[in-house]
Amino acid sequence: MHFPVNIPIGSSTIPIHFVCETLAYFLGYRYYAYLRRHTTDLISSHHRLVIFIGAAAGAFLGSHIVGILENPPLLSHFNLIYFMGNKTIVGGFIGGLIGVEFTKKQIGVTASSGDMMVYPLILAMIIGRVGCFLTGLEDGTFGIPSKLPWAINFGDGIRRHPTNLYEIAFWLCLWLLLYFIENKFVLANGARFKILMVCYLLFRFIIEFIKPDYFFNFGLGVIQLVCLGGIVYYYKVFLHPKNLIESYA
Numbered sequence: 001m002h003f004p005v006n007i008p009i010g011s012s013t014i015p016i017h018f019v020c021e022t023l024a025y026f027l028g029y030r031y032y033a034y035l036r037r038h039t040t041d042l043i044s045s046h047h048r049l050v051i052f053i054g055a056a057a058g059a060f061l062g063s064h065i066v067g068i069l070e071n072p073p074l075l076s077h078f079n080l081i082y083f084m085g086n087k088t089i090v091g092g093f094i095g096g097l098i099g100v101e102f103t104k105k106q107i108g109v110t111a112s113s114g115d116m117m118v119y120p121l122i123l124a125m126i127i128g129r130v131g132c133f134l135t136g137l138e139d140g141t142f143g144i145p146s147k148l149p150w151a152i153n154f155g156d157g158i159r160r161h162p163t164n165l166y167e168i169a170f171w172l173c174l175w176l177l178l179y180f181i182e183n184k185f186v187l188a189n190g191a192r193f194k195i196l197m198v199c200y201l202l203f204r205f206i207i208e209f210i211k212p213d214y215f216f217n218f219g220l221g222v223i224q225l226v227c228l229g230g231i232v233y234y235y236k237v238f239l240h241p242k243n244l245i246e247s248y249a
Helices: 016-037 045-069 072-077 080-085 089-107 115-139 163-184 191-210 222-233 235-239
Strands: 006-009 012-015 185-187 245-248
Touching (some): 006 016, 012 016, 016 115, 045 072, 045 089, 045 222, 089 191, 089 222, 115 163, 115 191, 163 185, 163 191, 191 222, 222 235
Antiparallel strands (some): 185 245
8 A cells, every 4th residue: 555545536536534524524513414314412502502602712712722732842833833733633533622611601501512522533534544554654653663463654755654544443342341330330420421522632642652752861751741631631531430330230
């Protein structure tokens, strides 16, 4: 396979990352709409829309802010193009969480709004990471050089950890884990989203060690620090895991 993989259209090509990202948004939303039609929603359609706007605004700002902070030495190049060209999923998740919690507080919603988004998010992330993988070096989501038998040459002659594939495997495993948990237990309100956030933040904290990121002299990168902040926010999940379960299914 040669990277990047693009879709030929006549004499031009369409970037595969753009196609996968568009499909991720479209299919993720359609899956969410399907689940909402077949699930009793404690939140009204109007409040859902307001919360969605808050989540989108928070995710946009969070993804780009953490993205530009990911490599502090490059901040001297800061401008609007640099801001828009740098983003990260971790920042989007944390920013979206802040946006949702702030919005819900303003409109007086106390029920969890994230549970219904979990499976659509997982689907969207899998599709998106397929695009990241096929884009190769241009996407910047590859790992450090490796001699492991499954290491991949993304086009520069260096075999690397396919960390984007590792993330796809993580999302598939999390999907199966949640499926088996929910077959055995009835999760408490908000528990499904908490499990997703905690698992993903832990995964990203670990996987960043095998990515060519900028690390401070104490051995951690910006994304890892953001992950730690998110994990601390969810400290009750670790102290009282039984609170995630409402009853046996």
